[in-house]
Amino acid sequence: MSPPPFARWISPVLLLAAWQLASSSGLLPASTLGSPEQIASTARDLIDSGQLQDALVVSLQRVAIGVVIGIALAIVLGAIAGLSQWGDVLIDPPMQMVKAIPLYGVVPLFIIWFGIGEAPKVILIALGVLVPLYLSLSAALRDVPQGLKDVATTLRLSRWERARRLIIPAALPGTLVGLRLSLAVAWLVLIVSETINADRGIGFIINNARNFLQTDVVVVGLLTYAFLGVFTDFLVRLLERRALRWQGGVRR
Amino acid sequence: MTLLHGHEQPTEVFVTPTVSLRHVNRVFDGGAIVALDDVTLDILPGERVAVIGRSGSGKSTMLRALAGLDRGVTGEVRTGSRPAVVFQDAQLFPWLSVLDNVALGLKGSGAKPRARHMLSEVGLAGREDAWPRQLSGGQRQRVSLARALVREPDLLLLDEPFSALDALTRVSAHALVSELWVRYRPALLLVTHDVEEALLITDRVLVIEDGRVIEDRRLDPNRSRRRDDPELVRCRTELLHLLGV
Numbered sequence: 001m002s003p004p005p006f007a008r009w010i011s012p013v014l015l016l017a018a019w020q021l022a023s024s025s026g027l028l029p030a031s032t033l034g035s036p037e038q039i040a041s042t043a044r045d046l047i048d049s050g051q052l053q054d055a056l057v058v059s060l061q062r063v064a065i066g067v068v069i070g071i072a073l074a075i076v077l078g079a080i081a082g083l084s085q086w087g088d089v090l091i092d093p094p095m096q097m098v099k100a101i102p103l104y105g106v107v108p109l110f111i112i113w114f115g116i117g118e119a120p121k122v123i124l125i126a127l128g129v130l131v132p133l134y135l136s137l138s139a140a141l142r143d144v145p146q147g148l149k150d151v152a153t154t155l156r157l158s159r160w161e162r163a164r165r166l167i168i169p170a171a172l173p174g175t176l177v178g179l180r181l182s183l184a185v186a187w188l189v190l191i192v193s194e195t196i197n198a199d200r201g202i203g204f205i206i207n208n209a210r211n212f213l214q215t216d217v218v219v220v221g222l223l224t225y226a227f228l229g230v231f232t233d234f235l236v237r238l239l240e241r242r243a244l245r246w247q248g249g250v251r252r
Numbered sequence: 253m254t255l256l257h258g259h260e261q262p263t264e265v266f267v268t269p270t271v272s273l274r275h276v277n278r279v280f281d282g283g284a285i286v287a288l289d290d291v292t293l294d295i296l297p298g299e300r301v302a303v304i305g306r307s308g309s310g311k312s313t314m315l316r317a318l319a320g321l322d323r324g325v326t327g328e329v330r331t332g333s334r335p336a337v338v339f340q341d342a343q344l345f346p347w348l349s350v351l352d353n354v355a356l357g358l359k360g361s362g363a364k365p366r367a368r369h370m371l372s373e374v375g376l377a378g379r380e381d382a383w384p385r386q387l388s389g390g391q392r393q394r395v396s397l398a399r400a401l402v403r404e405p406d407l408l409l410l411d412e413p414f415s416a417l418d419a420l421t422r423v424s425a426h427a428l429v430s431e432l433w434v435r436y437r438p439a440l441l442l443v444t445h446d447v448e449e450a451l452l453i454t455d456r457v458l459v460i461e462d463g464r465v466i467e468d469r470r471l472d473p474n475r476s477r478r479r480d481d482p483e484l485v486r487c488r489t490e491l492l493h494l495l496g497v
Contacts, residue, residue, distance in 0.1 A: 147343045154319050154337045155357040155399075165356060169347040246347040246383045 034216030042216040043223070051205065056224065058201040062118065063190050063228075066125025070182065073126065074133035081134070082141025082171070092138070099131050103185075104192055111196075121193040128189040129182040136178025140171035172243050180236045187229045269330075270407050270439040271295035271318060276327035278313050278463070287313040288325065289463035297406065300433065300440040302450030305460035306495060311443045314460070315411050318441065332407025332439065336400035340412045342392035344384040344399075351380035354399045370402040371395070373435075374428060390421035394428065401436055408438040414449060426452055447491045451484050452477050459494050467494050 016036055022028040023035030030038065046052040077095065080087035103124070110120040144167055152166045194203020202221050209217030241248075271294065278288040287310040295301050303311045316322040318331045344353045355367035371380060374394040384392055393413055400408060410429070414422045430453060433440055444450055450457050451471070459467035469491070475483060 147339060147341065148345060150319075150321050151337075151339070151343045151345075153321060154335065155403075157357045161357060165345065165348065169345070246385070 030215065031213050032215065034214075034219060039216045039219050039223075042214075043220045046205075046217070046220060052202075052220070052224065055200065055202045055205050059190060059194065059203070060228075062121050062194075062201065063125060063186050066122045066189070067129050067183065067186050069122070070126040070129025070186070071133060071179075074130045074137060074182070077130075078134045078137030079141065082138040083167075088138070088142075095131070095134055098127070099135065103128055103131075103189065107193070107196060116197045121190070121198075124193050125186050125189045128185040132181040132185060133175070133178045136181070137171065137175045140174030140178075141167065143174065144170040169243075173240075173247070176236060176240045176243065180233060180240075183232045183236060184229060187225060187232070191225055267296055269294040270297045270299070270332050271441070272328070272330040273317075274328035276317065276325055276329055278310075278317065278322065278325045280324075286310075286463045288317070291327075291463070291465060293458070293465065293468075295407075295439050295441065297439055298437045299456065300442070300454040301456045301458060302442045302444060302454040303458045303460055304444055304447055304450050304491065304495065306445070309460045310463035311460050312411060313463075315409050315441065315443045318407065319409050332405060334403055334405045335407040335409055336403050336405035336438075337409045337411060338393070338396045338400050338413045340415060342384070342389075342396040344392055344395055346384050348384075349380065350376065350382050350384065350387070350395050353384065353395055354402055356399065358402065367398070367402055370398040373401070373432065374398045388421075390417050390425060393417065393425060397429070397432070401432060401438075404436070405438045408433075408440045410440065410442040410444075412444055413442075415444070415446070422449075429453060447488050447495070448479065448484075450491075451488055452479070457491060459491060461495075467491070 019028070019033075020036050023030070023033070023038070028035070034042070043052070077091055081091040081095070082088070106127075107120070107124065110124060114120040114123060148166055148170065152162050157165065191203065194201050195207065198204040198207065202224055206218050206221035209215075209221070273291050273293045276288055276291045277286070279286050289310075291314065303314060305311045313322065315337075317325045317329055319335055319337045320331065344350075345356065348356065351364065351367055351371065354371055355363045358366065368377075368380060371377060374397055376391060376394055376398070379387065379391070384395070387395065393416075396413070413429075414425050417425055426449065429440075440454065442450065442454055447457075455471050455473045457467070457469045457471070458465050459469075469487075471487070475481070478484065
């Protein structure tokens with residue numbers, strides 16, 4: 001017998017029930033981990049007071065600015081490296097070096113350089129986005145099939161038509177994979193940078209709660225991060241499905 | 253060749269060749285490989301020429317030079333003013349519909365209707381909105397042919413366009429190319445390693461070996477094109493012999 005569709009929910013629900021049971025029986029003290037019930041009510045409180053929304057806006061803003069800068073840089077550098085041999089020779093080696101440096105390892109340096117305000121967080125996010133997106137974009141551009149480039153030449157496509165009809169659609173699948181990775185990294189970097197120092201945002205809520213052993217608040221913060229990560233991944237998947245229709249089956 | 257003196261008028265009207273190669277050379281790897289070796293050749297408007305030769309003989313290099321895809325050739329290359337190419341693999345853009353593939357790069361409001369018409373000419377009316385991956389190999393190659401012909405080329409370059417097709421599809425593709433040539437009359441250059449195909453479709457066969465044209469054989473355009481025609485069989489045997497088979 002193959003399992004019915006809802007079967008995937010059985011174990012998560014059982015785990016949740018076990019957790020709730022452990023908390024209510026006193027086996028799992030609230031100072032270690034709050035019960036699911038408690039976490040739900042804390043989440044409601046944080047939303048009702050507007051604290052969670054305010055923190056969300058602040059954190060989203062940080063990510064948005066960092067992501068936009070990172071994407072813009074990745075597109076410029078990736079396009080130059082992917083489209084010209086000299087660009088590749090000049091840009092790729094330093095980018096490979098940046099890739100080799102552990103991102104979180106530069107945090108102390110960034111704090112020295114940029115202080116503890118918004119700048120180091122945004123720059124760290126931008127850097128986190130830049131590297132995977134640059135790598136996938138430049139590789140995708142290099143891999144545009146030579147046969148199709150020959151076709152574009154014999155059809156005498158203009159520079160603009162060539163970009164719009166050949167280069168961009170050919171490089172899109174690989175680039176979107178990189179974009180998904182980039183956004184996942186962006187959230188991780190946000191969490192790390194907010195953990196180190198923040199006076200506002202979701203990281204601030206979590207750090208503050210830690211000082212008062214409010215494990216339920218910490219969990220609400222974690223769930224918010226998780227939700228944001230899943231949500232952005234969903235958005236990119238949506239974009240992928242729209243842009244890569246031709247790879248699927250039937251048109252429209 | 254007739255020499256003209258003073259104000260003497262030519263008595264014969266000379267047709268400007270569509271393709272004119274004079275002492276064309278192409279080397280790769282700094283001269284280690286000679287792909288074209290002093291090739292001189294004219295192709296007249298509407299002429300159908302086949303280029304046969306073993307792999308690496310230089311036949312594809314010649315086609316790429318005529319398609320304007322090779323900037324490394326030396327010598328005098330004059331090619332069609334509107335060359336169009338059908339490649340071995342149809343080389344359609346997979347993210348464009350069949351219709352958009354054919355209309356690609358065409359200017360003006362008439363582009364789509366012309367592309368639509370040409371698709372019906374190759375027997376693909378009704379498949380305009382399909383993605384290339386939804387078509388069979390033979391259908392994709394027909395789209396590729398439509399994409400070439402919709403540009404009204406004065407030179408149609410075919411780079412082993414039938415080699416990836418199964419035997420039956422190939423026969424109907426041969427017929428389609430012959431039929432469309434009658435209608436549009438471009439000069440046609442077919443690169444192939446199939447001698448019989450060359451004899452069925454074209455009226456002039458060039459044999460290339462080590463980058464040199466070692467045979468330039470003109471055939472009677474009104475000859476029989478039956479596969480078992482004794483003249484065709486004899487010619488095929490001779491050409492195969494030249495190829496060292």
